[in-house]
Each structure stands twice: as structure tokens, then as C-alpha cells.
Amino acid sequence: xxxxSTILVILFIILAPVIGGIISGGDRIISAKxxxxxxxxxxxxxxxxLKLMGKENLVVNRxxxxxxxxxxxxxxxxGCLFFGGNNLLLVIFALIVAGVFLVLAAYCxxxxxxxxxxxxxxxxxxxxxxMIILSAVGLYVVTGTFDVYGIANxxxxxxxxxxxVFIALTYVLTIKLRKSPFDLSTSHHAHQELVKGLTxxxxxxxxxxxxxxxxxxxxxxxxxxxxxxxxxxxxxxxLAVIIYFIEILIDNINARIKWELMLISAWAVTLILGVxxxxxxxxxxxx
Amino acid sequence: MDWVTFLILFPxxxxxxxxxxxxxxxxxxxxxxxxxxxxxxxxxxxxxxMQAGGTYLPISSGFFNGLVILGDIVLALVFLYVCRKxxxxxYWIPLMVVIQYGMxxxxxxxxxxxxxxxxxxxxxxxxxxxxxxxxxxxxxAVYTVGYMQHYHEQHKEIxxxxxxxxxxxxxxxxxxxxxxxxxxITWIYFFWEITTLCSFIMIGYxxxxxxxxxxxxxxxxxxxxxxxxxxxxxxxxxxxxxIELQKLVTMKQSLVIFPILLLCFAxxxxxxxxxxxxxxxxxxxxxxxxxALLHSSTxxxxxxxxxxxxxxxxxxxxxxxxxxxxxxxxFVMCSALAISQSKGKPILAYxxxxxxxxxxxxxxxxxxxxxxxxxxxxxxxxxxxALMFISVGTVDHQTGSQDVEDxxxxxxxxxxxxxxxxxxxxxxxxxxxxxxxxxxxxIEALAVRNPVYPPIVIFGGSLMLFFWTKWMGTLISVVGKxxxxxxxxxxxxxxxxxxxxxxxTIAACVGFPWIGHYWIQPLYGWNPMLSERIEVSVALMLxxxxxxxxxxxxxxxxxxxxxPYLSGLNVENKYEYLGSLGAPRRWSFGNYYxxxxxxxxxxxxxxxxxxxLLWILxxxxxxx
Numbered sequence: 085x086x087x088x089s090t091i092l093v094i095l096f097i098i099l100a101p102v103i104g105g106i107i108s109g110g111d112r113i114i115s116a117k118x119x120x121x122x123x124x125x126x127x128x129x130x131x132x133x134l135k136l137m138g139k140e141n142l143v144v145n146r147x148x149x150x151x152x153x154x155x156x157x158x159x160x161x162x163g164c165l166f167f168g169g170n171n172l173l174l175v176i177f178a179l180i181v182a183g184v185f186l187v188l189a190a191y192c193x194x195x196x197x198x199x200x201x202x203x204x205x206x207x208x209x210x211x212x213x214x215m216i217i218l219s220a221v222g223l224y225v226v227t228g229t230f231d232v233y234g235i236a237n238x239x240x241x242x243x244x245x246x247x248x249v250f251i252a253l254t255y256v257l258t259i260k261l262r263k264s265p266f267d268l269s270t271s272h273h274a275h276q277e278l279v280k281g282l283t284x285x286x287x288x289x290x291x292x293x294x295x296x297x298x299x300x301x302x303x304x305x306x307x308x309x310x311x312x313x314x315x316x317x318x319x320x321x322x323l324a325v326i327i328y329f330i331e332i333l334i335d336n337i338n339a340r341i342k343w344e345l346m347l348i349s350a351w352a353v354t355l356i357l358g359v360x361x362x363x364x365x366x367x368x369x370x371x
Numbered sequence: 372m373d374w375v376t377f378l379i380l381f382p383x384x385x386x387x388x389x390x391x392x393x394x395x396x397x398x399x400x401x402x403x404x405x406x407x408x409x410x411x412x413x414x415x416x417x418x419x420x421m422q423a424g425g426t427y428l429p430i431s432s433g434f435f436n437g438l439v440i441l442g443d444i445v446l447a448l449v450f451l452y453v454c455r456k457x458x459x460x461x462y463w464i465p466l467m468v469v470i471q472y473g474m475x476x477x478x479x480x481x482x483x484x485x486x487x488x489x490x491x492x493x494x495x496x497x498x499x500x501x502x503x504x505x506x507x508x509x510x511x512a513v514y515t516v517g518y519m520q521h522y523h524e525q526h527k528e529i530x531x532x533x534x535x536x537x538x539x540x541x542x543x544x545x546x547x548x549x550x551x552x553x554x555x556i557t558w559i560y561f562f563w564e565i566t567t568l569c570s571f572i573m574i575g576y577x578x579x580x581x582x583x584x585x586x587x588x589x590x591x592x593x594x595x596x597x598x599x600x601x602x603x604x605x606x607x608x609x610x611x612x613x614i615e616l617q618k619l620v621t622m623k624q625s626l627v628i629f630p631i632l633l634l635c636f637a638x639x640x641x642x643x644x645x646x647x648x649x650x651x652x653x654x655x656x657x658x659x660x661x662x663a664l665l666h667s668s669t670x671x672x673x674x675x676x677x678x679x680x681x682x683x684x685x686x687x688x689x690x691x692x693x694x695x696x697x698x699x700x701x702f703v704m705c706s707a708l709a710i711s712q713s714k715g716k717p718i719l720a721y722x723x724x725x726x727x728x729x730x731x732x733x734x735x736x737x738x739x740x741x742x743x744x745x746x747x748x749x750x751x752x753x754x755x756x757a758l759m760f761i762s763v764g765t766v767d768h769q770t771g772s773q774d775v776e777d778x779x780x781x782x783x784x785x786x787x788x789x790x791x792x793x794x795x796x797x798x799x800x801x802x803x804x805x806x807x808x809x810x811x812x813x814i815e816a817l818a819v820r821n822p823v824y825p826p827i828v829i830f831g832g833s834l835m836l837f838f839w840t841k842w843m844g845t846l847i848s849v850v851g852k853x854x855x856x857x858x859x860x861x862x863x864x865x866x867x868x869x870x871x872x873x874x875x876t877i878a879a880c881v882g883f884p885w886i887g888h889y890w891i892q893p894l895y896g897w898n899p900m901l902s903e904r905i906e907v908s909v910a911l912m913l914x915x916x917x918x919x920x921x922x923x924x925x926x927x928x929x930x931x932x933x934x935p936y937l938s939g940l941n942v943e944n945k946y947e948y949l950g951s952l953g954a955p956r957r958w959s960f961g962n963y964y965x966x967x968x969x970x971x972x973x974x975x976x977x978x979x980x981x982x983x984l985l986w987i988l989x990x991x992x993x994x995x
């Protein structure tokens with residue numbers, strides 16, 4: 085590891101929750117504005133998590149909290165691999181392992197709402213994972229490397245070659261960020277038809293860990309969007325902000341849909357926009 | 372005595388002894404001793420030849436060649452004998468036997484087969500296969516003795532023919548070692564058909580109607596592969612002038628592509644690629660050890676082994692692309708079909724076909740990168756799948772059900788057995804363990820090529836993630852205090868098999884960078900782990916996998932125990948709550964099977980038709 089990568093990894097570990105929390109706070113303010121409310125202060129998510137950490141740890145059995153810890157650790161690790169400049173596919177696989185631990189945490193509780201939430205989380209993974217991995221393949225096709233640093237230092241802007249892949253990735257990002265209409269397994273909102281879905285049995289510190297992990301995940305996913313701009317990182321930041329704003333907008337103007345529609349639409353988008361984009365690159369432009 | 376001759380011929384001794392051994396104690400001793408010898412032999416062979424590269428072994432060919440011809444004739448008669456009770460309208464099954472053996476034996480006796488003196492060949496691919504057969508196979512053989520004892524205690528109605536069953540396992544070892552060390556395709560053909568016979572014997576073991584029906588389906592499908600094999604031999608003998616496999620794969624592509632495709636046909640047929648997947652699914656009625664040994668970890672691997680051997684010819688050809696596509700179709704479709712299954716063995720069967728499909732895909736593309744991944748897949752799949760099969764078999768014996776739904780909360784009832792299953796499951800799909808590393812390598816290798824292949828691997832992998840995680844989650848649900856099922860019923864041999872395979876799976880998961888470096892790199896001259904960054908990140912993730920057990924060992928303080936939220940008052944029974952009308956109401960939970968999209972009724976027929984067209988296309992591709 086070089087010094088730069090070490091610094092970046094340390095920065096990620098320290099700053100990602102801060103950035104993620106602020107994004108989450110901003111999200112709530114903008115959502116409030118869209119609903120003609122005032123909304124909480126931007127640091128409200130930090131207050132929430134601090135409060136959760138101070139509460140007593142209510143558990144159904146003594147194991148399910150441990151899976152949540154594993155979820156947090158593996159989310160952080162995949163972020164570290166990313167910012168350490170490792171192989172993008174391995175980063176995504178590490179993120180999948182983290183997701184598996186989250187599902188197992190919900191299964192472990194053996195509570196009916198959490199169990200259905202776990203199944204739905206699996207469906208969400210089934211809908212979203214193909215496109216996320218495919219976008220790594222797309223970046224490889226354009227830049228010739230899976231190395232995160234290699235992609236980031238690429239001379240041209242990958243998005244010019246990969247507009248379809250980018251749009252498709254944005255589509256499944258809504259699933260990964262647990263935004264409505266795809267907040268099937270658990271949602272940010274107080275009460276849904278599954279109570280709190282897969283986090284139903286998590287309270288106090290365990291739930292706080294889930295929130296923190298989600299912050300890390302958000303930053304990592306936005307960083308992946310960022311890769312589509314190669315070395316033009318200012319453009320990347322601007323686009324990442326715009327994308328997140330669109331996600332908030334989608335969140336506020338859509339009702340939750342059924343899982344069938346989520347699965348079919350996500351796969352259709354992946355196949356048509358994602359794979360279609362790669363086909364055109366290969367067969368028409370011979371890249 | 373040479374290691375190779377020892378490994379091929381030795382298993383015949385226990386096979387004959389076991390055929391006449393009725394006493395369980397004696398069986399156990401014979402199996403333990405011979406397994407130990409076979410493991411020693413395989414390891415000895417690996418140590419001896421590992422650095423040598425590809426080596427031809429001298430052998431007094433005339434005598435053994437005569438034996439093989441004799442064996443062919445005997446085998447043909449045995450096949451005709453087992454077909455004697457078939458209804459007359461199934462005349463084509465014995466007809467296939469007559470045609471293929473008629474061709475090969477006649478050609479052999481009339482000197483139509485070119486002479487050669489290089490009958491045996493050994494390289495790192497054979498060594499990897501030998502270790503899988505020797506070590507994994509022997510552990511399953513040990514497990515079998517205890518399993519069959521339980522099996523007959525539970526199924527009193529089935530006639531006790533376990534001597535035949537266990538003897539068939541050793542006959543099978545003989546055939547497998549023959550396949551992997553032979554260089555002459557006539558020899559491979561002889562051993563090939565013996566494995567077909569073993570499979571037939573084991574599937575029909577219970578002599579129930581379904582079992583007999585499935586055994587004959589397996590027989591005709593596998594004989595069809597044998598038929599393709601024999602045509603391949605004749606073509607190679609008459610037009611290519613050689614029957615040496617190693618020579619064939621170095622000849623000019625256009626000259627040998629046809630016989631090679633015929634061999635691939637036989638190989639993919641044995642590996643149960645669609646449209647021939649049916650025989651493997653039907654084979655699940657057999658006692659579990661045969662599913663673990665023949666139908667997941669070894670015999671079907673002989674099929675992909677042959678395709679791997681042929682891959683130098685396939686590489687870069689249109690037919691090779693179709694071969695890869697057939698494998699890819701089997702991979703995606705069987706992963707989807709596995710989601711709709713709730714029984715343990717069918718899930719494992721489908722995922723076996725799926726993984727073999729992935730290996731065939733790698734072989735069809737045939738670059739050194741994909742071959743590296745294919746060989747790793749073979750290793751990981753063999754250990755993890757064998758472990759899963761015998762775990763499911765044991766659970767079936769202890770609880771009376773192999774349904775995944777009935778395994779809900781198994782961790783509370785049989786913690787140790789659940790742990791072995793979790794190891795198997797983890798080995799099947801979790802990063803950084805084996806299978807996922809191979810998938811990573813495959814995607815990375817395919818990304819440079821045609822964009823048709825990466826989506827196949829990606830979608831198939833995501834579908835696999837779904838059903839494995841579902842299964843894993845069902846196992847680890849903590850259902851609270853349950854009357855523990857006493858593991859008393861699990862005997863010593865069964866624990867030996869379970870424990871041994873668990874350790875092997877862990878060893879393969881931890882040791883794969885070394886396997887890749889010392890065995891596979893010399894073979895294919897490529898190792899994607901070379902990049903330092905990848906080594907570091909894989910090592911990091913492997914290290915982190917130690918964390919979960921540590922975290923689970925910690926007893927956190929200040930935990931406040933409560934009851935799950937059931938939208939009503941909790942009552943004493945965990946599966947009931949007090950409804951608004953004051954009466955307790957039950958709740959229950961079942962997994963998702965997505966039958967709407969992935970059921971057999973929806974996908975099976977289409978897959979068969981589609982892949983049949985692909986197989987036909989495969990042969991015509993070169994002439995287009």
C-alpha cells in the first residue's frame with residue numbers, strides 16, 4: 085500500500101460516516117421542504133444515532149446483534165478496499181458479503197416481520213446486484229482495468245461511452261439506498277406494512293450500528309457513481325449531488341411498489357440499458 | 372510399484388472383498404483400511420509427479436490393451452443383461468449398446484484402431500482429479516458404511532443389497548482413476564462406461580418404481596454420451612490416425628474439431644448439461660452417498676474433465692463459443708430453477724448442474740485465465756458439495772425430512788451438524804471463499820471478450836446468492852430452547868466423513884492461493900492472483916472471516932432480552948400471539964420460492980428445447 089492509499093482509507097473510515105450522516109440530514113431537510121415542512125436540523129441523524137447508542141440493548145436472542153456487527157465491519161471493509169484502490173469486483177463482492185450478513189441478522193431473530201424483511205432484502209439483492217457487477221464490467225471495457233485507481237485516473241470520461249450503464253446503475257441505486265418505491269425490506273419511514281421490515285427486532289445500539297453502516301454504504305455507492313467521471317472529479321461531485329437529489333425526488337413522489345415489478349423492471353433495465361450499452365460498444369464501436 | 376498402476380488397480384481388491392462381506396464390522400474395517408491406502412496413494416502420487424509436468428508412463432501395452440477389449444465385451448454383455456426386463460418398445464436402449472460396442476470392439480479386433488504405446492499420461496490436471504477422487508471419495512466411502520446401516524434401519528421394506536452398493540463405490544474408484552490417467556481414448560471409453568454402470572446400479576438401488584424408472588433414464592442418457600464417444604473414437608481412428616488424446620488436442624483445429632466435439636458431447640452429457648439434466652435430477656432418489664460421490668463431486672467431474680482436456684481445440688472456434696453458451700445456459704437456468712425447490716437434494720442437484728455449466732463455459736472459452744478458474748471451481752465444488760450432500764443426508768436420517776423448510780431453526784436443535792452445513796454453504800457462495808473467487812476470475816476473464824458471457828455469469832451468480840442465503844438463513848434462525856435431537860444416531864463413520872470434509876472445505880478455502888500457485892499455474896501458465904493488490908485484499912477478507920466466530924464468542928454485557936414483535940400480545944408459545952379478540956392466533960413462516968417466474972413448469976421445457984437447438988448448432992457451426 086502506498087501512502088496515498090493509506091491516507092484515503094483512513095479518511096474514508098473517519099469521514100464516511102460524517103459525510104453519510106450529513107447526506108442523510110440533508111435528505112431529510114429536502115424531503116421536508118418537498119412536503120412543505122420545516123424539517124430537522126442537518127445534524128439530526130447524528131443526534132438520533134447518539135441517542136440510540138445510549139439506549140438499552142433490547143434483543144430477542146443473544147446472536148442477532150453479532151450479525152449486525154459483521155454487517156458493519158464488512159461494509160467498512162468493502163469501502164476500504166475501494167478507497168485503497170483494489171479490484172472493483174472484489175469490492176462489490178465484499179459488499180455482497182456484508183449484505184448477506186444483514187439478511188442473516190434478520191433471519192436470526194426468527195420474528196415474522198423480520199423474516200419477511202429478510203426475504204425481501206434478498207429479492208432486492210437479486211434485483212440490484214447484476215447491474216452493479218455489470219457496471220464494473222462496463223468500466224473495465226472502457227478503461228481496461230478493474231483497479232479503482234486505474235479507473236479513476238483514466239484519461240477519458242467513461243460515462244461518455246457508458247450512458248446506458250450509468251442510467252441503469254442509477255436505477256438500481258434507488259434499490260440499494262432503500263428509497264421509495266423500492267424500500268421493500270425496510271424503510272426510513274416510521275411504519276410500513278412490515279412494521280420495520282428486517283430491522284424490526286433491532287433496537288438501541290444495534291439499530292445505531294445499522295444506521296452507521298448505511299452511511300458508509302451510501303458514501304461507497306456514490307463513490308462508484310463518481311468513477312464514471314474518471315479523473316474529472318469536480319464533474320463527478322456535481323453529478324453525484326444531482327443524482328442524490330433525483331433519488332430524494334423519486335423517494336417523495338412514489339409509493340412503494342410490489343416486488344414483482346421491482347425485480348422485472350430492474351432486470352429489464354439491466355438487460356436493455358446495461359447489456360445493450362455493452363453490446364453497442366462491442367459490435368458497433370468495436371471497443 | 373508405480374503410483375498410477377496402484378491407484379487404478381488397487382480399488383478392485385476392496386470391491387471384490389466387499390461384494391462378499393455381509394458383516395458391518397468387517398465392511399467398516401475393509402473400507403477404513405482401503406480408504407487410508409487410497410488417500411495415501413493419491414497424496415504420494417501428487418508429491419511424486421507434481422513438479423514433473425506432463426509425463427507419459429511406459430506400460431506393457433499389449434497385455435493391458437487385450438484386457439480392455441475383453442472388458443469392453445464383458446461390459447456390453449452386462450449392459451444387455453440389465454436391459455433384459457425392459458419392455459419391447461424400449462428396444463433402442465439395448466440397440467445403442469450393440470451399436471457402440473459393435474463398432475469399437477470390431478475395430479479393435481480387426482486392427483482398425485491405430486497402434487500406440489503411450490496409453491497413460493499424467494499432468495497436474497490428473498493429479499488434482501486424483502486427489503479429489505482419492506480424498507473426497509474415500510471420506511464419502513467411509514461415511515457410506517454408517518449411512519447404509521441407518522438407511523436399512525429406516526427403510527425395512529428395501530432389500531438389503533448394501534454389499535453391492537459399497538462394492539460399486541470401489542469399482543467406481545477403479546473406473547475414475549482409469550479415466551483420468553488414460554491417454555488412449557479407447558481406454559477412457561472403457562472406464563467411462565463403467566461409471567455409467569455404477570451410476571445405474573446406485574440409482575436403482577431401492578428397486579422402487581421411481582428408482583427403476585430413473586435409473587433407466589440415466590442409463591439411456593449416459594449411453595447416448597457413450598455412443599457419441601464411440602463415434603468419436605471411430606472418426607479419430609479413421610481420419611485423424613491417432614487415438615491419443617494428448618496428440619489429438621495438438622493437431623490442426625479443422626482436422627480434429629469433429630471428434631473433439633463428439634468427445635465434448637459425451638463429456639457434457641456426463642456433466643448433465645441441459646437438455647440431459649434430467650438424469651442427474653432423477654438420480655437424487657439414490658441413497659445420499661451416491662449423490663455425494665457420483666452425482667456431484669466425482670463422476671460428473673469426469674465429464675467436465677474431458678471437456679477441459681479438449682479445450683485447446685475449442686478455444687477461439689465458433690463451436691467452442693456454442694459449448695460455452697450451452698454451459699452458460701445450464702448455469703443460469705439451473706440457478707433459477709433451484710430457487711423454486713424446497714427439498715434439499717433437488718436444490719443441490721440443480722446447483723451441481725449450474726456449477727458444472729460454469730466450468731463448461733470456462734472450458735469452452737479456453738483461455739488460460741478461464742481454465743485457471745475452471746480448475747479451482749472443480750476443487751471447491753467437489754469438497755463443498757460433497758459436504759452439503761452428506762450433511763443433508765444425515766439431517767434426513769435424524770429428523771426424517773430433507774425439506775429446507777423443516778430445517779428452520781436447525782441451529783437450535785443440532786448445532787454441530789448445522790455448523791458443518793454452514794461451512795459447506797459458505798464454501799459454495801460466500802466471498803472470499805472458493806466459488807466466489809472463481810466467479811470473480813471468470814467475470815474478469817470474460818470482460819475482455821464478447822459482452823454476451825459476463826451477464827450470464829452475473830445473473831446466474833445473483834440467482835445462486837438468493838437460494839444459498841435463503842437456506843443459510845433458515846438454518847441459523849434461533850428458535851429458542853428446543854428438545855435437542857440427540858446426535859446419538861450419527862455414528863463414528865458419519866462423523867469422520869462430515870468432519871473430514873469440513874476440514875477439507877476450510878483448507879481449500881484458506882489454501883486456494885497456494886493451490887493456484889503451485890498446481891494450476893504450471894499447468895496453464897497463468898495466475899490472476901499474481902497481482903499484489905489482489906493478494907492483499909483476498910488475504911484481508913480471509914482474515915476477516917475469522918472475526919465472526921470471535922464476535923459470536925463474545926458475551927456482550929447489558930443485553931436486555933425481550934420477545935419478538937408480533938403485533939399482538941406475546942404468549943407462552945412462541946408461534947402464537949394474542950389477537951384482538953382475545954384468542955391466541957398462530958403465525959408461521961415459509962421462504963419465498965418465486966414460483967411465479969422460476970418454477971419447473973415455466974422454465975424446464977423451454978430450456979430443454981433451447982439447449983437441444985444449441986447442441987445441434989454446435990455440430991454445424993464449423994461448416995457454416
